[in-house]
Amino acid sequence: MVPAVLDQRRVERARAVAATVTDPELPMLTLHDLGVLREVALDEDGGVVVAITPTYSGCPAMATMRDDLLHRLQAAGFAEARVRVALEPAWTTDWITPEGRAALAEAGISPPGPAPRREGPVALSLSPTRRAVRCPRCGADDVALTSEFGSTACKAMYRCRDCLEPFDHLKEI
Ligand SMILES: [Zn+2]
Numbered sequence: 761m762v763p764a765v766l767d768q769r770r771v772e773r774a775r776a777v778a779a780t781v782t783d784p785e786l787p788m789l790t791l792h793d794l795g796v797l798r799e800v801a802l803d804e805d806g807g808v809v810v811a812i813t814p815t816y817s818g819c820p821a822m823a824t825m826r827d828d829l830l831h832r833l834q835a836a837g838f839a840e841a842r843v844r845v846a847l848e849p850a851w852t853t854d855w856i857t858p859e860g861r862a863a864l865a866e867a868g869i870s871p872p873g874p875a876p877r878r879e880g881p882v883a884l885s886l887s888p889t890r891r892a893v894r895c896p897r898c899g900a901d902d903v904a905l906t907s908e909f910g911s912t913a914c915k916a917m918y919r920c921r922d923c924l925e926p927f928d929h930l931k932e933i
Pocket of ligand 1: 896897898899900920922923924925
């Protein structure tokens with residue numbers, strides 16, 4: 761077999777391994793579901809390089825993600841694996857896959873709506889964003905924001921006025 765084909769297989773196998781790593785804060789989501797896994801390639805020496813893009817800025821989960829990726833890849837035989845952090849383009853919740861959104865809802869977390877447009881300088885808004893949020897438990901859209909900051913800064917807390925259950929909403933960025 762020609763080396764290019766072998767390289768291709770190695771990259772595909774490494775991608776499959778990397779895609780199963782989950783997010784430490786949202787363990788129902790894989791890095792693939794989150795859209796965090798940007799590229800898997802080989803460097804000049806044939807080592808696997810995985811590029812990931814950080815999610816919410818300052819998220820401490822990034823270091824854990826990186827370590828988990830390296831451990832998983834090394835265990836799968838990619839001893840020389842490296843993780844590269846790609847900052848551009850910036851991650852947006854729009855990159856979360858349909859499967860990821862379904863997994864969030866199943867875990868009782870309301871998935872993010874469309875991300876706000878980012879053109880030019882980003883204005884930091886401290887007031888809660890108006891969103892179309894549905895209760896992930898009963899599907900009702902009669903919900904009330906209880907806190908813009910939930911269990912983590914990336915989540916807002918809501919309460920359903922229909923089934924009265926509180927739930928987290930993953931904020932759109
Ligand atoms: Zn409800």
